[in-house]
Amino acid sequence: MLKFFHILLIISISFSNSIFDQSCYQAQDEMINDKEPFYDQKKDKCYVSHYIIERPIIDGILDESVWGDFDITNIDNYIHSFIQEEPNNMSSPIFDTLVKIIHDDENIYVAARLFDTNPDSVKSVLSRKDDWDRAFSDQADWFSIEFDSKHDHQSGYLFAVNAAGIQSDAVSFFDSDYDIEYNAVWDSNVSKDDYGWIVEMAIPFKMLNITQIENPWGLNIHRYIHRYNEYSSWSAMERGTPGIASQFGHIFGFKDYDVNRFLGIKPYTLLGFDKVENVILVDDQLFKDSLNYIESFDDSDFPFGLDAKLRLSQSSYLDLTINPDFGQVEMDPEYINLSFYEIYLPEKRTFFNESISMFELPIEVFYSRRIGSGNDSLDSKINYALKYIGSSESGWNLGSIVAETSEQNTTKKYFINRISKDIFNGNSIVGFLATNMFDGHRSYSSASFDNVFYFSNNLIFDYQYVKSINDKINGNAHNLNFEYDSPYPLTFLFDMESYDKNFDINKVGYNERNNIKKYKVSIGIKNTKPHLDLFRKFRWDLSYRYSENFENLNLSDTYSLIGKYYLKNYTKFSIGYILEKEHYDDFYMYDYELADNGPAFLIPESNRWLIRISTDTKKDLFCSFSYASSSSVLKDKMKESTLDVSAKLNNSSYLRFTFEQIGFNSSIDFLETVESDEDSSINHYIFSNTTGWNNRYSISYEKYFKKNISIKLFSEYFIHKNEFGEYKEWDSNINSLTETSFINGNNEYLPLYTEGSVAPQYSLIDGDIEIEQYLNPNYYSGFYPRYSNVNFNLSFKWEYDSNSEFYIVLRTSKSVNGKIFKDIGRMLSYNSEDSWTEKYFDNSIYFKLNHWFEF
Template identity: 25%
Template sequence: MKFAFSFFLVFLFLSTSTFSQEVLENKVPKRIYTTKKLTKTPIIDGDVFDEAWNVVEWSSDFTEKDPDEGTPPAFQTLFKVIYDSKYLYIAIRALDDQPSLIQQRLSRRDGFVGDRVNVSIDSYHDKRTAFVFTTTAAGVKGEEIVTQNGQNWDDSWNPIWYTDAKVDDKGWTAEMKIPFSQLRFGNAKEQIWGFNINRTIFRLQEKSLWQRIPNSQSGSISEAGELHGLIDLVPQKQLEIQPFTVLQYDRYPAEAGNPFRDGSDFKINGGLDAKIGITNDLTLDLTINPDFGQVEADPGAIALDGFQIFFKEQRPFFVENKNIFDFEFANGRDNLFYSRRIGRNPHRRANLSTGEYSKEPINSTILGAAKFSGKTQNGWSIGLLESVTSNEYTEIREVNGKTRKEIVEPLTNFIVTRAQKDFNKRNSFIGGIFTATNRNLDGNFSELHKAAYTGGLDFQHNWKNREFYFQGNVILSHVLGSKEAITETQQTLRHNFGRVDAGHVSIDPNKTSLTGTGGRIEIGKQGGGNWRYDGGFIWRSPELELNDVGFLRQTDEMIQFFNLKYLWQVPTEIYRDIDLSLEQNSTYDFDGNHNSSEYKLEGKVNWINNWWTELGFGHKPVNYENAYLRGGPRWRSPERNYVYFYFGSDKSKKMSFTLGYVDSKTKESVRDFKKYIFRMDYQPFDALSVSLNTEFEKVIDKSQYVDEADYNSVKRYVLGTIDNQSLSTTLRLNYSLNPNFSIQLYGQPYISRGRYSDFKVVNNSTASSFNERVSMYNQNEISLTNDIYNVDVNLDGNIDYTFNKQDFSFVQLRANLVARWEYIPGSELFFVWARGGVTFDDPRTSLTNSLRNQITSNKLEDTFLIKATYRFVK
């Protein structure tokens, strides 16, 4: 570890001393557009020649951003901006000598396809945050909130505004009408906002900007132009109330004798969402009894390593403004706030006797939730979220016909608070987060934490025109519970305190709390010239625990990392741009063990014909896993080499595709992995788009963990060779009658099949050779009876221990058909048909036959749902 850390410091010093000598490009002067108050109100129909627009002049002189930065675009763009007391109006004139080739592709809201313009408004003028409004040539609208100076784009924001577009003989035109109530700004005699317009000519894959931003410049919001002339604006407080009603009918195969599964269910539900502007900067979002029936189902997945799978949040209330509450403290998915903990599936299932049936709740009921969030003009980002989930019960029908209830999830309160403050002319910020989870256990649920608290501090400093940065965070967690609960936490795979050869942790059965730390420190160069690099250090202490309202996959890690990148940003006759990167990392545990080292070289090329290629090579010479044997000794995985290759066609064409291949091989062929990827997007005409994503994986692993057993008071760890094949296909079909009415079909069959053979037992888990790490069972030692393997170690005819046959074939089908109609801005009707099912097929069956059996032979479950919302706006 000392060597790796010293290498990192030397490399960082050399990189800084060498590359910081690069000559800074001349900073591009800020452009200013001065608007005026209107005298007449324009009609928003896409026609920009209304007399109302004549109060100001057209502005133009756009500069190409991509592919040939700094040059004139193929066709110029013009715009005007006017305003009144409540609205900002923007007119766009997108010139094009070949209007018949303009791509008017229809899609759902936030589709972002076809020719389009993006208007970026930094009304905070904090040079880090912007509201982006998009109109396509087909009149489809889209919106995003941009944070972290252009590094984070969130399309979950859905404000109420108005737009339309038209194509004519000189190109296409668009009009926008944006309520000031949807923006955030402070009090001032004259508002000065950051402002930019980005136009995309889809068939050329060309982007141009009103305010030029060189590709070498880090960040985009800080480099935008400025909008002046907004005089005596009165901040508009937002008030929106959106009640909803849901009618749902479920149909499923009836279960004989089960009164809770008679073949169908019908229910009516209702709730309320509200958005209240407390100030012009800060908004209160409320939801009572939320319904997420129209939300797309999670993709199929199965984990053989025992760790939890991360699923993306898709529920609208939690998705909107998620960037404010985000606190990703390390790498990957680890975060202090993982909103899917709220409304999760209950921790317990019913305790049933023979002949009893139960009605199990799928999710915990969210009684209500509130978010108070926003950003003030003086640089404060503030977020407060509170949610309460109810006591959840399962209803049990006893043999005598009576019913009883058992509690399966306790009443739980979740609180998340987040704050950040910008300073140093918006070049720096410091922030913090605090989360609390409190459960009303009421003498029950001794296996759960009674309370869990986390806190964190984060900071970032940018200098030298934001080219260089230094950032980091540190977090602290504290969980409280019974001895049983804390012991169970210590035993989980992510903590693994019971590992037999651990010298720094052990299970303490008397503990009633656990306190841990984690964090990340990073320094690097993110802009200017052609070089980019960063390096840093991450740690997660063994006692760190976040999973009550956060996401934490594994603890007991210290990671050193360094990344170096060189960019070719000037197009040639062959390519548009090239990105070549080198990555290195090393991992240690808190006992001082060197667990892994990895090196990766990657290149990405965008060719001049808009095709692209990605190629990468990796080498992992050191690879030990503390949790591999589930409490057993540290396991040495073999040296690994891998390669991946992707290439794709021009995305501006009606049909485009991506092909991918991943191949990973290990020393002694202990674990070989192959993955094949095919993706296709097809838009036969403007109203219809089809996408297909198919992935096939094949793993042959001679060291797959199977089970543990006791033999003569000694733990034995059983491994096997697994042939694991997985196939998934995701189909999406979108048909749009107009920008406000669309039909979407989604379907995903998924299958993962594993067959085990060649069982063996671990005898020296860290030996250099795989044959020294394990010993194979001979055919006389092991036998199979009724799906149970019997092991006779000393061949005396007595069974010494057993383990279950692990072969599996998991098959899942998820599909839904959603019709969405936004009948007035902000108010919607959803018509949903969802079909799906999960089964375990015979592992001896082929993948294709298992999929066919699931789709055609098994009886699936259907849900029919109608959801109506109406948004009252003041």
């Protein structure tokens, strides 16, 4: 009987889809402002959720009377008018989808029947929760629903379920991006039958930030069919139209609900140890065989912690973490950084990731990795962290983070406060953010004002001003952005940044450098419906970047042309050319050991070509390859390549291999600053003709035994080699590099560096060591001339109950500074004590158990 109804449904919708469309009644239409984004495109996208008394069982089987029969006899009770967004933009979907939404005091209930003529071809993939790239995206059949419970056209909540029953949730922000770290507790189930597959969901009101007490909310619903790469939505737009929440239709009826206060706590216990064994040179300049053996053992002397969430109202909540442990978080890649510029590392800790989008601004006043990051590369202990998020019906948004860390004899307190106001019907924002860190002696603060204005959803203007205050030293920064984007051919962007000499937010925030003014202009042309059948879409961007410091010294003068093509077979490739004109680098002569900077250095003109290609990621085997080649007028060269291969062994196990290589030769490689023995006010800036390369190999394996049991393995092998030679000194008189007697020696003085691996001669004068030479840079461990590192990470996770997990985490790392090896086997077995060589070992294993309690 159901099959008969399905046939009639297809005929009815094909004959006259508009007859049964969810159109807005006059009373509903009056609640929707005609100045709302995309009003003309979505003014007929309305749906009413009805209140129910008896809640359904979330089992993926729609046998309760509240759902009805999901047939054509009452089609007005269902959302059905879906439209393709990809691959055939604005066309009818291949298969029909029916959705019904109801609610009671506590939950929103969603049921969807996703028709499919070949249910066995529905792609089911296992993964851990929230692994969008692995189990959603273009990797499986899935269904999702989004609510804008503030109806601000800027934010929303997404709840997705794939055909294997794996969940993912996220929040959207700024109408442009998703925060996948949002972690709600909700229920869902799926099933398959002869007519396709079914999704059933229960989403608690208390998981949403609700300020729109009266009607309406924003609503959108999506379906993805893997084998056809078909992505369809209830409220769809032309390809290339910017926006997320601004494109939502509307849902009415959410009046009869009660979001009471609730408390959820997740205590954890941790058992395990971390053992560090390092073999360090007593003096890395003088004694090639004298070693120190340094060991430390940490067995978690306080192996307990607590995470808690307190819902204060329907639009505010508190998160608390006490003595948090993030041992299950994946390790950072290995890097060697001897430059002035700090490496930016992504945040992987859930507490700081969740809802962090509220604090994200163009000038990154709050960089959450600062909390728990200690001095001298030692992590500090986080005693506690508290986060408050709240909103009001009138459009005010408030966020606050308070944290305390301890490291050796230092305690640091962090305070981050954010307030913003939605204006112009929620299409624009003005805000203020303040940060402070107090280390017991000094206070480091910043204050930021920002605004974002959206005009017709394709013209964006935003501005941010920040003042930093560090020990009574004030600095200022500005960021101005003007951007035009639409489905139509032309795009435009203008960006300006300015950071004065005293601007410093790096105790709490992140700023690559100060004393700089940056400008960028970009013009793009795109085609979302090419005439050539080979392409699905393409775009070209022509950009110009210029920067200077506050002494008007040219620091960057760059032109670039980048093209991106998307083929019908889902292959993607890009090609580009970058011309970097002659300019200065005012931190090129930065000595990381002395933490001292020299004069600005003139960088010659260079050219760079790049290409990247990636195959269809829906295939069981897919890969991407990128290659870039740079050359300067001095014949210096750099080549970079990356190969990434992924294999789906089956629907529950995956293998990935990545290889990255960088090779270069530079005749102007800055090495170090050497102070003159005769006059301490004179510095000698030493350069080298350097040839070097980095190789990085990584492999990962994931296995999912059930929806709630999985194991992940990751290993990386990193090799770095530099060969230094033909040393020269920078001559300030001619602004050039020359050979000098200071480097090469003369009848009175020895050469600056020793030959081969010979240690410098030294003498004791009044108890102080005096040396006549420096160690050959090719043997000095401070320059990492030869460096090898291998690390391994194993993570076992069992989600034995809702939002409750058991982890086993094993980590091991070994580094050798002073040698490279022919293969990883020799590196792993290496245990010798060679000249000018250091070894670093770090091994840990932990067992972690947590459990979610809700009151």
